[in-house]
Amino acid sequence: MPKLDRILETAIYVDDLDRAAHFYETVLQLAPLLKIDRLYAYDVGGASVLLVFKRGASDHDMTSAIGTIPGHDASGRIHIAFAVGAAELADWEARLAAHAVLVEGRTHWPAGGDSVYFRDPDGHMLELATPGLWRTY
CATH class of the missing domain: 3.10.180.10 (2,3-Dihydroxybiphenyl 1,2-Dioxygenase, domain 1)
Incomplete structure (x- = not known):
């Protein structure tokens, strides 16, 4: 196969x-x-x-x-998740804030990963996700 x-x-x-x-x-x-x-x-x-x-x-x-x-x-609006290192998530949040990008949500996943959600100018939901979100990541 x-x-x-x-x-x-x-x-x-x-x-x-x-x-x-x-x-x-x-x-x-x-x-x-x-x-x-x-x-x-x-x-x-x-x-x-x-x-x-x-x-x-x-x-x-x-x-x-x-x-x-x-x-x-x-x-319509879609969703994309970008993989980022756990140690870089705070720097990404600071970068988003510096560009006046509104963080709409945060999630701490049971396996230990964290996600930050925000939108691009067309309203697509973007996510920065650290390891521990999925079994494969």
């Missing part, structure tokens, strides 16, 4: 790519991998990629010399 190794990419859809870029590059310090008119891609910890699409700009198939990417789009 073949197995899945990990989630490689996570996609969100936003109304304003430049506003989203400012947040993800300035507040979360993500490094851009690609910036084109409909999509910005960011490296997350050297292990995964956050795709930030302009809402409605990828809802049709994209065909080029290298192949076809089927159309996709989404609406």
Whole structure:
């Protein structure tokens, strides 16, 4: 039986790519991998990629010399959890406060992990989570 190794990419859809870029590059310090008119891609910890699409700009198939990417789009707010070291969580909270990002919730999980919840400019719920959240993390 073949197995899945990990989630490689996570996609969100936003109304304003430049506003989203400012947040993800300035507040979360993500490094851009690609910036084109409909999509910005960011490296997350050297292990995964956050795709930030302009809402409605990828809802049709994209065909080029290298192949076809089927159309996709989404609406509504989603949730993404970013893994952070336990010793870094307080520094992240200070960084969020310095950028006037409101922390909406905190959770201490039974296995020992901690989570901090906040939103990006499009209302997506973001989480910073330390080890001890899941059996696998």
